[in-house]
Amino acid sequence: MKTYLSRFRFPDADAEWRFFAGLRRTCYDSYYPFQVLAPRGLHQLELEPVTILYGGNGSGKSTALNVMAEKLELERDAPFNKTGFFPDYLRLCSADDACPPKGSRIITSDDVFAWMLDLRSLNDGIDRKREELFGQYLDAKYADFKLESLEDYERLKTINAARRESQSRFVRGRLMDNVRTRSNGESAFLYFxxxxxxxxxxxxxxxxxxxxxxxxxxxxxxLLESARFYGCQFVIATHSPFLLAMRGARIYDLDADPPRPRPWTELENVRVYQQFFADHAGDFSHDE
Known part of the structure; x- marks a missing residue:
């Protein structure tokens, strides 16, 4: 299994303090991504072929991924909350043994959602064009037309086609097919x-x-097969117990103080699931 990034370091509280001490202006409402990871004690990540960042809302998972992606200049599809302080913050970060190949990228929910919207927009455009062709067919089929010059030749071809073909054949021959519609979950999985x-x-x-x-x-x-057999390395931010249980993954608990690797079975959210099903164990007994 391959690793293209072995360690990533974020600025600690002292490094952030030195940066703020050098600022000439202080009239800012936000210094993002400063003051997000350092107060939580996240200074570095030791990375495996599969590394998972776990933590509650506001724990800094997305911030850490966006910082890493920008420092490594990874590809992305959708824009994100990139403030003017990002370049300053990135200069304080370092990536050991970083050699991400071409095609390496960050994938966020915004990327997936934007792709699904693009598919819907494409289908909407096809639907509008279809309605235009229906009108064009009827107009051409029953047109009172007489060829006056060579400039009318294309119009004559359209009229002859409308009178020779059925409406459905006329439209299908001039229109691409709709992109197959899928549920959000099916589309998201296809995107990955x-x-x-x-x-x-x-x-x-x-x-x-x-x-x-x-x-x-x-x-x-x-994802596991991609890491084991196809040379992929993953850093994943997730709450999902199904992803947290991936065999061999190193999991950082960003809710811990300081953040540290922990087994997935010790994570708070996983324990919540465990307790929930234990409380409802009697409900499942009716299925036997």
Missing amino acids: TRKITCDALYLLDEPENSLSPARQLELADF
């Missing part, structure tokens, strides 16, 4: 399988969004 190929570094921000439990398990299998 298309974007993740081989021999590259991928940062995934909560990839479980829109996915059913069965799809999350399928995604976990796909």
Whole structure:
């Protein structure tokens, strides 16, 4: 299994303090991404072929991924909350043994959502064009037309086609097919399988969004196979117990003080799931 990034360092509180001490202006409402990771004690990540960042909302998972992606200049599809302080912050970060191959990228929920909207927009445009062709067909079929010059030749061809063909054949011959419509979960899973190929570094921000439990398990299998057999390295921010349970993954608990690696079975959210099903164990007994 390959690693293209072995360690990533973020500025600690002292480094951030020295930066602020050198600022000439202080009239800022936000210094993002400063003052997010350092107060939580996240100074560095030791990375494996599969590394997972776990933590509650506001724990800094997405911030850490975005900082890493920008420092490594990874590809991305959708814009993100990049403030004017990002270049200053990135100068204080370092990446050991970093050699992300071409095609390495960060994938966020915004990327997946933007792709699904693009598909819907494409289909909407096809639908509008279809209606235009229906009108064009009827107009041409019953037109009172007489060829006056060579400039009318294209119009004559359209009229002859409309009178020779059925409406459906006329429209189908001039229109591309709709992109197959899928559920949000199916589209999201398809996006991951298309974007993740081989021999590259991928940062995934909560990839479980829109996915059913069965799809999350399928995604976990796909990611593990990509790491084991296709030379991929992953850094994943997630709450999903199905992804947290990926065999061999190093999991950082960003809710711990300081953040540290922990087994997935000791994580708070996983324990919440465990307690929930224990409380409802009697409900399942009726299924036997």
